[in-house]
Amino acid sequence: xxxxxxxxxxxxxxxxxxxxxxxxxxPAEVDQLTAEVAAQLRxxxxxxxxxxxxxxxxxxxxxxxxxxxxxxxETPEQVKAYFVSRYGGWILLKPExxxxxxxxxxxxxxxxxxxxxxxxxxxxxxxxxxGSEEPxxxxxxxxxxxxxxxxxxxxxxxxx
Amino acid sequence: xTLSTLGYASVIAALLGAVVMAVAGLVGGYRDRPALRDxxxxxxxxxxxxxxxxxxxxxxxxxxxxxxxxxxxRVGSRETPAxxxxxxxWSSLDGSILFWGWILSGYAAFVAFVxxxxxxxxxxxxxxxxxxxxxxxxxLLVGPANPFGLVVPAPANGPGxxxxxxxxxxxxxxxxxxxxxxxxxxxPFAFAIGALLSGxxxxxxLRDARRWMIxxxxxxxxGIVGGAWWSYEVLGWGGxxxxxxxxxxxxxxxxxATAFLHSAMVQxxxxxxxxxxxxxxxxxxxxxxxxxxxxxSGVLDSxxxxxxxxxxxxFLGFIAFVTFTSLLLIVWRSDRLHAKGTLDGVVSRxxxxxxxxxxxxxxxxxxxxxxxxxxxxxxMRSERISVGPPYFNMVATPLALALLFLMGVGPALPWRxxxxxxxxxxxxxxxxxxxxxxxxxxxxxxxxxxxIITFGLAGFVLATILEEFRKGVSARRRIxxxxxxxxLLDLFARNGRRYGGYVVHTGIVAIAVALAISGTWKTxxxxxxxxxxxxxxxxxxxxxxxxxxxEESQRFVVGVTLKTWRGDRYLGEQQPRMNFYQSxxxxxxxxxxxxxxxxxxxxxxxxxxSEEREHATIRVIVNPAxxxxxxxxxxxxxxxxxxxxxxxxxxxxxELALSLTADLIASPDAEAGPGTDTGATxxxxxxxxxxxxxx
Numbered sequence: 001x002x003x004x005x006x007x008x009x010x011x012x013x014x015x016x017x018x019x020x021x022x023x024x025x026x027p028a029e030v031d032q033l034t035a036e037v038a039a040q041l042r043x044x045x046x047x048x049x050x051x052x053x054x055x056x057x058x059x060x061x062x063x064x065x066x067x068x069x070x071x072x073x074e075t076p077e078q079v080k081a082y083f084v085s086r087y088g089g090w091i092l093l094k095p096e097x098x099x100x101x102x103x104x105x106x107x108x109x110x111x112x113x114x115x116x117x118x119x120x121x122x123x124x125x126x127x128x129x130x131g132s133e134e135p136x137x138x139x140x141x142x143x144x145x146x147x148x149x150x151x152x153x154x155x156x157x158x159x160x
Numbered sequence: 161x162t163l164s165t166l167g168y169a170s171v172i173a174a175l176l177g178a179v180v181m182a183v184a185g186l187v188g189g190y191r192d193r194p195a196l197r198d199x200x201x202x203x204x205x206x207x208x209x210x211x212x213x214x215x216x217x218x219x220x221x222x223x224x225x226x227x228x229x230x231x232x233x234r235v236g237s238r239e240t241p242a243x244x245x246x247x248x249x250w251s252s253l254d255g256s257i258l259f260w261g262w263i264l265s266g267y268a269a270f271v272a273f274v275x276x277x278x279x280x281x282x283x284x285x286x287x288x289x290x291x292x293x294x295x296x297x298x299x300l301l302v303g304p305a306n307p308f309g310l311v312v313p314a315p316a317n318g319p320g321x322x323x324x325x326x327x328x329x330x331x332x333x334x335x336x337x338x339x340x341x342x343x344x345x346x347x348p349f350a351f352a353i354g355a356l357l358s359g360x361x362x363x364x365x366l367r368d369a370r371r372w373m374i375x376x377x378x379x380x381x382x383g384i385v386g387g388a389w390w391s392y393e394v395l396g397w398g399g400x401x402x403x404x405x406x407x408x409x410x411x412x413x414x415x416x417a418t419a420f421l422h423s424a425m426v427q428x429x430x431x432x433x434x435x436x437x438x439x440x441x442x443x444x445x446x447x448x449x450x451x452x453x454x455x456x457s458g459v460l461d462s463x464x465x466x467x468x469x470x471x472x473x474x475f476l477g478f479i480a481f482v483t484f485t486s487l488l489l490i491v492w493r494s495d496r497l498h499a500k501g502t503l504d505g506v507v508s509r510x511x512x513x514x515x516x517x518x519x520x521x522x523x524x525x526x527x528x529x530x531x532x533x534x535x536x537x538x539x540m541r542s543e544r545i546s547v548g549p550p551y552f553n554m555v556a557t558p559l560a561l562a563l564l565f566l567m568g569v570g571p572a573l574p575w576r577x578x579x580x581x582x583x584x585x586x587x588x589x590x591x592x593x594x595x596x597x598x599x600x601x602x603x604x605x606x607x608x609x610x611x612i613i614t615f616g617l618a619g620f621v622l623a624t625i626l627e628e629f630r631k632g633v634s635a636r637r638r639i640x641x642x643x644x645x646x647x648l649l650d651l652f653a654r655n656g657r658r659y660g661g662y663v664v665h666t667g668i669v670a671i672a673v674a675l676a677i678s679g680t681w682k683t684x685x686x687x688x689x690x691x692x693x694x695x696x697x698x699x700x701x702x703x704x705x706x707x708x709x710x711e712e713s714q715r716f717v718v719g720v721t722l723k724t725w726r727g728d729r730y731l732g733e734q735q736p737r738m739n740f741y742q743s744x745x746x747x748x749x750x751x752x753x754x755x756x757x758x759x760x761x762x763x764x765x766x767x768x769x770s771e772e773r774e775h776a777t778i779r780v781i782v783n784p785a786x787x788x789x790x791x792x793x794x795x796x797x798x799x800x801x802x803x804x805x806x807x808x809x810x811x812x813x814x815e816l817a818l819s820l821t822a823d824l825i826a827s828p829d830a831e832a833g834p835g836t837d838t839g840a841t842x843x844x845x846x847x848x849x850x851x852x853x854x855x
Binding site for chain 2: 104
């Protein structure tokens with residue numbers, strides 16, 4: 001806690017140069033962006049709380065820093081990058097999507113795709129074995145068979 | 161005899177009882193010996209008796225401040241009020257395991273008692289499995305997590321329980337519910353293992369397991385919602401769900417249990433998914449163990465904390481044992497696990513359930529991955545990262561919406577298959593309602609994508625549910641007449657599982673809508689006010705009156721008095737506080753919440769002027785629709801109760817069966833499925849289904 005406070009104190013807000021081409025933000029916009037950034041940063045002295053939600057002294061100070069930086073015209077990305085440079089990637093509640101962290105984003109998608117593929121095959125096997133006694137209610141709608149597709153291509157080709 | 165000795169003796173007795181349950185159950189079941197089966201049953205009663213006495217002794221020790229008992233010396237204190245002393249049983253690891261063990265022994269005795277008459281081969285194996293689980297937990301109590309250790313000399317006073325656990329009366333509510341849910345999941349697990357051991361893998365065990373699963377699931381659901389409520393009312397951060405590992409640990413088995421409750425129906429109806437259902441039950445049980453391991457071993461703070469305790473490795477060992485044994489049993493019985501039925505049509509209720517399972521499992525995987533990922537990275541890269549709410553919300557929301565969609569589709573689809581014509585007829589109304597709701601939302605100026613989708617889906621789901629009730633009620637009135645209300649009650653009584661399930665769905669819809677609203681339109685501001693100064697936020701006005709301090713027996717309380725209005729209506733004085741405990745450096749906030757059906761005014765004291773008492777910093781949050789989370793939770797509980805409410809086993813009624821069979825003949829493509837909306841009990845439906853298919 002003390003360490004963290006010292007780090008913060010030793011790096012006073014320098015007021016990054018504001019890009020010239022941007023309008024100054026309205027107070028409401030500053031509030032909103034501050035809350036957005038504060039929700040993405042971890043309170044370093046709490047157990048699993050975002051800066052936005054924590055009432056600890058350090059989190060309040062961090063929120064003040066965020067507000068000042070946003071008001072000075074920094075983008076949320078710049079503000080987050082500032083805190084990452086101070087505390088490391090650990091400070092972000094949503095890990096940066098690079099390196100090994102990509103796994104935490106890609107694996108769920110891969111799991112859905114893989115599960116879906118397995119299920120699709122299994123469904124085809126299940127529905128496929130019915131045929132003998134009862135007629136299948138309706139032909140599968142979407143996909144064309146290979147022959148059909150080849151035939152279609154030939155037709156299109158010859159029409160040109 | 162000291163309480164310490166008596167308590168320890170009780171736990172040892174329970175351990176011996178569990179050994180008898182396991183051995184007598186296994187041998188009695190395997191060799192088919194009635195005497196041994198009886199012995200296993202009596203051992204489970206004995207276990208419950210022994211654990212009850214251990215619990216009672218611990219409560220006596222806590223309430224009489226007997227600090228010679230190790231656990232009391234660690235969590236008790238003379239200043240803590242009696243209520244919090246009584247519930248400090250679950251404020252620390254070994255007390256929680258004692259409580260866990262007691263509930264486990266209670267479930268085991270209850271199962272053995274209700275099944276005492278039947279001479280089936282399943283029961284002794286169920287008792288044996290619960291005995292083996294009992295050996296693990298009671299063994300922990302006898303060994304590394306012994307709460308009854310003797311402290312010599314006894315200290316004069318103790319530190320008191322964790323401040324968070326004595327901050328609010330709600331702490332007495334959700335932990336017992338969660339434990340009842342968590343431990344209750346061992347019962348379906350025991351049925352699964354029992355069925356594998358006995359070799360009888362027909363649907364009988366599944367029906368019983370599912371019933372127990374609903375009970376445990378209901379407790380777990382109420383526990384999760386109760387935990388969210390506690391978090392909201394006590395922690396003062398204005399939210400209710402933080403994707404904290406402890407919360408995720410309770411959520412993971414809930415997900416797989418919910419998946420099972422649906423896929424079990426596919427097996428009951430169609431004889432499919434046998435191995436899958438066994439795996440879901442076993443995974444659910446493993447996730448309760450894993451959750452306990454993750455949250456109790458300290459491993460989540462750092463991988464390196466793991467090796468410091470004994471409990472962690474023991475849990476991991478037991479998890480490995482359960483996984484290995486279960487896999488072995490499934491492989492051993494694989495010849496009896498072949499699917500009997502097949503899928504007749506892709507558009508059918510069984511497909512909807514199977515898709516539901518895909519999404520539930522994907523969600524489970526994602527939450528598990530997110531919770532454990534910091535550990536994986538730390539172990540591989542010795543670099544620390546965090547995975548928190550922004551990640552979970554991003555990944556879980558689309559999956560949750562997919563589930564909401566399936567919730568509307570599934571109940572309206574018939575078993576087996578459905579023609580395109582009927583599909584149109586069934587779904588045009590709910591689809592129109594859903595699309596209408598979405599359009600109205602957009603017309604009202606909402607531009608956020610997720611709320612628009614959520615409201616539309618909610619309309620869609622509610623429309624299908626209402627349509628199902630309408631069909632059910634009119635079918636019942638056709639058969640037995642009477643008023644609509646009478647017909648509705650009849651529906652609940654005769655097919656509670658199905659219509660109770662719809663009530664549960666209604667509760668889930670309420671929760672989904674509440675989540676979408678409160679997650680999107682929360683307004684908050686942090687203000688520093690001088691005496692007499694006001695702040696307006698949304699339609700609320702808050703005026704700062706005073707700062708005060710008060711000494712209580714176990715803590716020092718600083719609070720502010722605020723006058724509050726909603727519009728012109730005076731809401732009274734609110735007093736958000738900070739509680740200072742000796743054992744904690746950080747004060748524990750205690751927010752003031754003014755709840756209404758539409759919006760909550762949520763006030764937290766962030767800082768105060770301790771010198772002059774002139775000003776204070778307050779966070780004012782206006783949280784819309786949060787009350788519907790709790791209402792939704794209650795509806796879920798009621799629905800589950802309807803679903804497991806025991807109804808007298810119906811006698812076979814030929815005239816009803818005749819009319820159902822007539823329906824069946826009238827629709828020869830069987831697309832409606834036997835008895836789809838006649839409101840017949842399941843037994844009747846099944847009797848008819850069998851006949852209909854044979855004929």
